[in-house]
Amino acid sequence: MARLLRRLFVLFVLLSALFVTTVVLVYLLLVPKLPDANTLKDTELQTPLRLYTAEGLLMAEFGEQRRVPVEFEDIPQQIVNAFIAAEDDRFFQHPGVDYQGLLRAAINLASTGEKAQGGSTITMQVARNFFLSREKTYLRKINEILLSLEIERILSKEEILTLYLNKIFLGQRAYGIAAAAEVYYGKALSDLTLAESAMIAGLPKAPSTTNPITSPQRAKIRRDYVLRRMLDVGYINQQQFNEAMQEPVTARYHGRDLEAYAPYAAEIVRAQLIEQYGEEIYTGGFNVYTTIRADQQKAAMDAVQKGLIAYDRRHGYRGPLAKVNLAEVTDASGYEQALTEYPRVAGMQPALVLSTEDQQATIHIRRHGAATLPFSTMTWARPYLTANSMGPRPEKVQDVLNPGDVVMVAAVENEEAEHQWQLAQIPNAQAALVAVSPHDGAVTAIQGGFDFFHNNFNRATQSSRQPGSGFKPFIYSAALEHGYTAASIINDAPVVYDDPGLESTWRPENYSGRFFGPTRMREALIHSRNLVSIRVLRDIGINYAVDFSKRFGFQEHQLPRSLSLALGSGSASPLDMAVAYATIANGGYLIEPYYIHRIENSRGELIMQAQPATVCETCLQTPPDDYDLFTGLRPAQRVISAQNAYIINSMLEDVIRHGTGRSALSLNRRDLAGKTGTTNNVFDAWFNGHSPELAAVSWVGFDNPQTLGRLETGGRAALPMWIDFMEVALRGVPDRPMQQPVDMVTVRIDPDTGLLARPGSANAIYETFQSASVPQGFSSDSGSSRGSYEDSVPAIDLF
Template identity: 40%
Template sequence: MEIYKAQPRQPQRRLKKAPTPTLKYLLWGGAGGATIMLLAFLGYFFYLLGALPKVDRLADYRPPILSQVYGQDGTLVGEFYLERRTVVPVDKMPKRLIQAFVSAEDSNFYQHKGIDYVGIARAAVKNLISMRKKEGASTITQQVAKSMLLTPEKKFSRKLKEAILAKRMEERLTKDEILYIYLNQIYLGAGAYGVQLAAETYFGKEVDKLNLAEMAMLAGLPKAPNSYSPIKHLERAKERQGYVLERMVKEGYITQAEADYAKATPIVIQPLKKVNAEQSAYFLEQVRQQLVEKYGEERLYKDGLKIYTTMNAEMQRGAYDSVVNGLKAVDKRQGFRGAAKYLAEAEVEPFCKKVEDDIDELSLKQGAVYQGVVTGVDPAKHELTVRVGDRTGTLPKKNMEWAGKVELVNSYGKPQTKRAIGLGAVLELQVKEPDKNRTGAVFALDQVPEAQAALIAIDPMTGGVRAMVGGYDYKKSQFNRAMQAKRNPGSAFKPIIYAAALEHGMTTASIIDDTQVEYESGGDKAWKPKNYDNVYRGPVTMREALTNSINVVSVKILEQIGVGTAIDYAKKLGITSPLASNLTLALGSSSVTPMELTSAYSVFASGGYRTTPYFVTKVLDRDGNVLEEVPEPKVPVFGQMSSAQAQGDAPAQGEDEEGKVPPAVPQPGQPVITEATGGVIPVIPPETAFIMTNLMQSVVSSGTGGRARALGRPVAGKTGTTNDMKDAWFVGYVPQLVAGVWVGYDQERSLGAGGSGGQAAAPIWTEFMQRALAGLPVKSFPTPGNVTFALIDPRNGRLAKDGTPGAVQECFVSGTEPTSYSSEPAADTVSAQ
């Protein structure tokens, strides 16, 4: 029997299944796509390497820095900038300030080469745990790259560029050079770029004078400058300060004891007093236009120019305050116009939040005006509770009495009448007592004037503009009324007519008949000039006519000398606007700017010299190089003009042989420099200038300009009021300063009660001059040697003997005084009928 042995079972071999055509293509396609993407990324990467900005230019870091404007005495009066920054070298920055910023922003700054890979990993872990972006990992070098070389867009491409540039920067710049850029470039809130401006803005100190507590507080700002602002959110700022100090301890820069001491150090927020650009806005804008035209905006706003001007800072502040106070007085005489608007209860909080964002002060400034909202009414006390931003206070009855009888309504919604104030009313509020810890302020009801004003003050001896205000609020209207508004001057033009008459045969004692007269006007009706007060005085002297601003007499004087003569004379004084070629010119019917009229008066104040008003004296670039310098023109004292010029026998500088001034009269901006006078032009004899000054002193002492007597020193000036009180003027001067004030509405209408030159303009002028002249010596107007005084009988203009009733001392150019007495024939009396 055959036995068969069982064979072991062989494992079954599985045949490898060939891939399907579709899968094969997908695999090949994926590999190809990945390759293409890799090649595209590498291509883009190398493209970026070639297209990125060069970091070499950072070695010569010249960031935009502010240009500063200085007044006559070197006081900082204004700034021009895109970014408010002052650059300081690293060696001026305290070592611990640098350590504070490094600890807070980039603790591995001195170890990494532009990118902090450890920091990236740490941030990634923290963000993953918290499931949100809690921490960033940008190094200081990357922040500089983004700030200086890139845009702030949040894209992967920007982050990649930032990383590449950071690596390149670390190869080409030292750590100190990177810190120098970073600490000067960084924005730290409140409009301050760089640590120097931040130190000044928050603590009123130079950066090298900061203590550790202040350094740590500044180092905490980059994360969120507004949220951690020590001005607005001191508690938050102190929390962030504590974080920075603990980071400094951890990094070994300070001890825990030093950190604790710094935390306990009181933080005193005392910002360096900022330039009040609002007060000088119109002056600065004139300077800005002049510099932009000459150097361009790029250079003005970024190149750190030092601009020296003719402005007197104290006079400018006085000019601004006087205009504001004067316009409010004019406006309040017209009555309360009601709340600016009414808010629903739900609108109050958003409105106050917006106001709060605009307030940088720890407490509201006394005297400042803010918009506030009525949030409470107490009818029994007739008192309001108001909010200004996040500050609260009261508006008591006594502080709104000027508004008259006002009804208080304890409900939201606009009341039926303007004479009522309810909840939600938005009011203009002036701070009488500042708040303490954001409560307890006391306010007074205020009102934004609708009328406007202009004031310009000029040094008559140089032409330097010492102060200029072109309106109530530059932010609301940039139209500079001092330079651009052409308005009728009214009687303020009369001194020009009278000065021309003095040089054409008349004297201060000339008799003119103040009686009604009519002139053919070419139409159906004759023109009958009227006196302002409708009183006609009969025969009067020239002095009495100007002192009382008698219209009819002024017209008769103009008729006698000729309109053409007066127009030529006005041009000689610097009037460039077209003038009416008819007798209405005597009453100021032709429009001129306040600058023109004030400059014309300065010829009288200077003793007969015309100076061209100017604003800029010197400009330096950021490196201290002089770009321009204007030598100060100076009017010589009496006696330095040639005798022939003084007598009017020889043409003055700038005149031809016929005594005519060439038509091209210099425009305000820069002084005209001449070899003969050093920058001024004699245009009228000093005797004429003195006699006109003497006449206008009478306007102040016993005429329409009486308010100016409050100065208590020799002063000359003239009021001006146009028909229906649409324009009010006062132009006047002392030996050291001439100033002109205009008041009116932009869209011409009556100023109403109290709208004359003496009531609306003269108070502004007087308040300004009281402040401007404080501390200056009292001076009399110098008398030229060719002037004679004589006792005159004003009833007939002839010489008077001692004891003659009403006799007055009169001044004359020697040889023109009367030679006969009252009882003798009047052959030498000049008169006009």
């Protein structure tokens, strides 16, 4: 017996030595090749790119992984208990490796001959998720054990658990518990019930097969197992267990709730970030704070959509989107199938007409069900014939709709008819609206079309259209610089030009087709007299006007060197026009539009701060990229004099008071200035305007240029959008007309001659001049003698 014991002892010693030697060799061979666990201290979890408005409201999120990292102290104890009970109930006792779990896994391997996923602690899962693959090999398991021991040496249990709960994949693109709470329940972690916490804690084992959205029955089985484990471990009592077990599965997919809707702006910012930072933006957790103001952005979208719908209805109903054979589609499921290819657009829903009566139609609305459509909501639907003509007004539903028609409908926007629907139609025309701060170029709102997800071409920045008469202020600004005044007299009379820049003889006309003879320049701009603008351009010189117009931000290729430039035959986007009008609004400074105010990383550290060129009256005029030493600002460049800007602004104020922009008087403000623009054949309709605080431009037209209709001028098609937008954008903004700069005087003049009015003159009016440009002579008594004022104005082919 003694000999046997000695042999057994020797065998034990040899085996122990072999075990120790093996462990040492494994340690020496593998540990140097292991990743550095210290890197976990500086872990940057992949988090999506998030864009915010200027007020800090979420307006977009980009990235494949949806994650909201949380600190340990912000994790409810109920969540911690659920995961510990489900995944590793000895987590706070073991050193990173649960030898009891490993022993169970070894016994299972010996008894079945199969490797099973077992014995993994939360620490081991952290090691695997951050450093290792998921392959089931002995070598990977050994590396996992060694790494786990090292992780436990470096990090506290709370730090390890925080990494795990933020990293773990929980299905539906949700990474981490906070993202899972949002995705499945639309809640914050602190608002989850016990059953919901258990549901999320049951997901790591098989996030696809036990998913409560795709496999609710399997998910409930797994949830109930987690609740049983919580009861067994002592985290909950029997009553809590019973109540949670009775709670139904309520999980459904919740997209990230956006607090502001600005897809056109979001796409511009995303593209800029990709260009500057590359694909890292989707995973680096950037928080980007833009210049977009939520209230202005919503107002811009509402104004564009309302304006386009109004334009579209003025031109009639183009008929159904499609026809469906109702004999082949007989129930709600079939109706839904017939409507699947027609998406929701700008709040409009596709619907199938099931039957018609004289005063109403029965319809099926996609994802809504049965509804009725009263005839009163379709009285506008005269048949579209051409841009200038429509068919007869409908007298009953059957004049508009037939069973089987696929149409668009929209909810009536008032509480009294909350459940009523009206016939709608997706406009064929498009529009854009953009607003810019004249002080520093911050783009505060941008709507590039009717609906971004229906057509994502951004007409506010990507289009290149003729600005029409909206370009005239820049010609007149050049004229002021060249020696003209607002009182200069120019003849509004027929003219014929053989312009080398044009293909044939050119006979320009005013929009009205009438001619008004000698006209003051102020009056010419107020009433948008084409022939006056052409004569002014011819006199100051095309090359001079082109070079001067570049001061407002226009590029050489946008400005044709022909007399048609006076009528806006160049090209510009709405953003180009907004920047140019901002130069007038701010007293003569060129600003640069920008969208990104600052960028922070996932830790809230500032990595970029915008430093825009800013209007600063007290700053020294330094080179564009230098900063004023006293203010710390990068001052915007002055491009026209304050006096020039003031006179042009006052003329544009009169466009609203007395001219083509009179509808804007409904805003009841004294500080608004602007100009309509309507191009040849009414292909484009514009309104360009500003207050001292905001420059905004609205545009309407077809993507493939065609006439909007002979009456759809800038004042009719574009100005209402601008008014609707500015009503919101300027709410609460003080009404402050532009202050008159120094070296200017206001005198009484004769409106017929532009010269000083004689004392007692009955028809005299006030006009403002730069001091050096005040008329030197007085008008004759009759007010009609050309000889008395001929020498005080430029020679411009008066007759």
